[in-house]
Amino acid sequence: MNVALAVDLAVNGLITGLFYALMAIGLSLIFGILRIVNFAHGEFYMVGAYAYTLIALAVGLPVWISLPVAFLVGAAFGWTTERLLMRPLYAGYTSWGLMRDEYAVIVTFGLSLFLINLVDKVIGPYAYRGPTLVDVSRITLGPILISGHRLTAAIIAIVVIAITAALMKWSFWGKQIRAVAQNRLGASLAGIDTARASSIVFMLSGGLAAFAGALLSPVINASPDVGAFPAIKSYIIVVLGGMGSVPGSIIASLALGVIESFGAVYLSYDYRDAFGLGLLMLFLLFRPQGLFGEKGREV
Amino acid sequence: MSNQSASGSGEVAKPSSSKLSTAKTEIEFRVALIVLAIVALIPAIVSNPYWLGVMVVSMYFAILAGAWNLLAGYTGQFSLAPATFAMIGAYSTGLLGTYFGVPPLLGILAAILVAGLIGLVLGRIVLRLKGPYLALTTLSFAEILRLIASNSINITRGDLGLGVPGLFSSRIGWYYLFLGVLAVLLIALYALLRSKAGLFLQAIRDDEVAAARSGVDVVFWKSAAFALSAAASGFAGALYAHFAELVTPELGLIGQTGLIVSMTVIGGIGTLVGPIVGAFLVYVLSEWLRDVGGYQLVVFALLVIIFARFFRDGLWGIARFIMRRRRPA
């Protein structure tokens, strides 16, 4: 095996994994708190890609402002989703009553279709190429050749992920969220505002996903269904890493990035997206709690 | 009939939202038959082959929606792979015909068996999975199969599509074939629901643990629901293959599943008539409005959200509510 190639593949895989992590952390938190999967997660990514691209190109703001704005737009979408569609779930107002999981699947699935088709109609089905953060197209780091934008994006991603992980571990709200994830009823009895925690988690999730969409928009251009693939990747990662575990999601993201990177070259380029899917099915069948998650009890 | 509970605790029970469930199902069955009867008469008024084709595709979706409804609405297993089994059925008859010269009729039969078998296997595999885990597994299964179909260009010709012989020279033949199949499957579903199978499937949907405690063979019935649903979907897919005379991986796109789910939810999930009404409504309207501006998909998706949030029984539930309001009883 060519060492230079291996290093290049590994580093690129890790960088891809960083972007996956931005997507997966939020989804994992949502599952930890609400025990549901948000099937509209990919659309938060899409919204971020569009927000960044359109604000930078159409409105003309500099990229360094457009980026955080994209985050905020994603957070706003996340907040709205939780407030209008998810909040009633726990208050018991939905007409589905006990079939909570199924309600979440259908409602977020519908939301996903709604957003995709809305953007398709209002903005148009054509792809928009987002502006790069840095205009240097080729940087050489040892054996690795990488674009300026990708390197910058990777660094930003590391910073954001680190801040998020730190907040989750040490901040007041981070601890509250983890308490709710462990035991919702107990947490609310202890005085924790579980509704607030859910809100924050959805906002964070939407913001991070949008951020990922924005960072990747120069490469994966903004189009209505651009979020579908990132979403599937994040579902895979959340299961692999253990639903509800942020460190698990980060590790699984990096791992998946590397696996896909090597797999595309040494196994099959066409089926590079299938590795993750295959892993997902295996894990769901034999180890649904993932690498770091907890096993639930039934009776 | 007094609404006081037996304990005399003073609690007043809400008026029933369900009569004897066999009575409820019977009403749904009759209305569904009426709808199909109306559909049968439409060619007398409409002769435009384009619109007849639209109706045929609606019936294709009605079968898929009904099959998904059996699995999700009646058994509580929310699989995201209904379109995949249609695709499996389509490729079964397509590949058998192309490489082995199997005549279409046998190809369709084979498609039912293949899809049913794969559905049975998938059902056994996902037995212990619930809610989001089940959805994710079936979603990945769907995507993997679509990728395989798309990438196996040597065998399936990928996105170019596989040519398939047609059966009829006119649309009318297809119209009544699809209608006939839809009617037969409706009757079969009705019979199933009225039998003990119907009781068991709904019990599993409501509470699997309680069902097992009561002696229901949960493994058998869940797998059976998967197999039957898949077989029916494969049947529809195979028919569609010969209708469109082309099989592509697009049949298995998640968007197709999205349509199927939307149709069922809007029509009324867990009812006999919901999927049929939903399919016709959503597909015909979306074709009709396509020329007028095309916001129909946005509206349908919004309806799915609203219905899931507020009207679980969909349009059928709303219709029943209005009917009950008008009757003074």
Added chain:
Amino acid sequence: MSLLSVRGIVKRYGGLTAVDSVTFEVAPGELVGLIGPNGSGKTTLLNILSGHADPNAGEILLDGKSCHGLKPEQLAHRGVMRMFQLTRVFRRMNVVDNLLVAGRALGLGAAAATAQANALIEELRLGVVRDLDAGQLSGGQMKLLEFGLCFMVPPRVALLDEPFAAVHPTMKEIMGAFIRSRHESGQTFILVSHDMPVVVELCHRAICMNAGAVIADAPTRDVLSNTRVIEAYLGGHAA
């Protein structure tokens, strides 16, 4: 010959021994009370008996045949019927259909099941709510319904897990009368309950557990005046 033989059942969860070498025999027609403070392992034992948990050691014989590895539905067919502490019924099906599920699942034909369902609805005084969805019933009515589910086909042994907990006195009456009348016809029961007056009234024999082990197994009055039992409840040797 005993109906139910429980021999050396052990169940551990990680480092905790929930059931510690429990052994007893139940003869046909007995109404045995299973008592003990919270956390003594009663529900775990019941879970094992009804197939919802697998023991780490020991065996269970029903009518002389081993119940090893059987799932709840298989045990139901053998005649082991379990009522849960947290009521489990089929909420989106009406009362009649709920009962029909149980009847048909255990082999009754449509007509026989319907007749039996009607009889039980009568006996449990659920007539006025028969057309309601189970989810619309009051808590007590749901309990009565679950009761009915367990007796559509008379089981070999009925395992009742705290049936009287938080239940209206009128319902207790109905349930108590039901249990008494079935018992007189030879039905075997294991009744887990904290309600001592009821245990004294209904059960001729009581088994007391504490910290996973059986500390007393004798006629009810003797058990209740057993010092070890009293200490267990008052916290002397509590888990």
